Amino acid sequence: MIDPVSVQSMLGDARGRFDIDSLLECESTSTLLLKRAAEGAPAGSVIVTDRQTAGRGSRGRGWLASPESSLTFSVLWRFDGGVGQLAGLSLAVGVAVVHALEAFGANGIMLKWPNDILYDNAKLGGILVELQSAPDSALAVVGIGLNLSMPESIGEAADFALPAAALDDIILPLPERHALFAQLLVELAHVFDRFSYGGFAVLRDQWQALNAWQNHPVRLLRNGLLEKEGVCRGADLDGALLVQTSAGVERCLSGDLSLRAQ
Structure with a gap:
């Protein structure tokens, strides 16, 4: 399991901006975090799990992952203004993910509109952003799943539009999970700050350069x-x-x- 204390020690300037809860298993990190958001969970709340029993991907698909083969987590963030100002957030999150992977030497990671992370036209990971309105504000629960190694059950998903890719085919040696998770959170904090200031427009050029x-x-x-x-x-x-x-x-x-x- 991810150790939240170890991750906090790696966050640098972002230390203290995230409240990390590490679970051995849950139904879905995003489902659970949405419930906590309704109970008043603050911005920066994070749930990371080794195993999801009902992980969700785009258009209602399941997200296939097995313990030790993936990094699966969700982050809650609150923004001023209405939900309409959060258009393009999933694309902005993709930029953060690519920057985090590039920090470990990954090359050739690309993005597919609106929420896929690709390598060599194969799916390395996915992003699921769910939005809710609040008085004078909006909240986003951002779910991210990355294949560290190839999921054992990937062969059962015959209807997938793209083949699967795994990080251990791109970066050798594979980054330690705590360090990778911490870097992802650092980059997400940077992107959320920029998005809060100017929306997707301030990140559009970076996304265009990564558009597969x-x-x-x-x-x-x-x-x-x-x-x-x-x-x-x-x-x-x-x-x-x-x-x-x-x-x-x-x-x-x-x-x-x-x-x-x-």
Whole structure:
């Protein structure tokens, strides 16, 4: 299990900004943290677990992970203003994750709109952001899952859009889990601070540089059916996907859309 005291000692300037709870097992770190948020948990509350029994990914999919093969956690953060100001937060979180991995020498980590972390067009991890309104503010519970090594059960997920990747194929030796977790929290604090000041717009250029399919042909599917196709032109200032089609550059919001390379 992750030792919160050890992690706090590695946080540098971010020490004291996070309250870390380490669990051997839980249903879902994000589900549990949302319940704690409703009970008044402060910004910076974190739950990390070795095993989720009902981890959640995008569009209701399960998140497959096994003990020691993954790093799975959720972070609660509170922002001034309404939920509408948090558009693009999942993209901003992706920038923080890439920066944390690059600090350990990882190269070639890319991002796929709106919440996938890729390596060589395979899925290394995922991000799930859930938002709730509060009086004059909004809260976000940010769930992050990273494959440290290949999940044993990955072969059961026949409907996955992308193959899986693992960090131990990218960084040798594999970073110690406490150090990796601490670096992720440090980078998240930096991104949350910048996002609070200027929204996704202040991080857009960094995301564009990490966009795996920038200027590549893509297809957008809804419920498995082709909705539109064109060339990916990145993300707008609010995080909306920009796709150049025969009708011009169109804005696409995530919802239940699924992005695919052609």
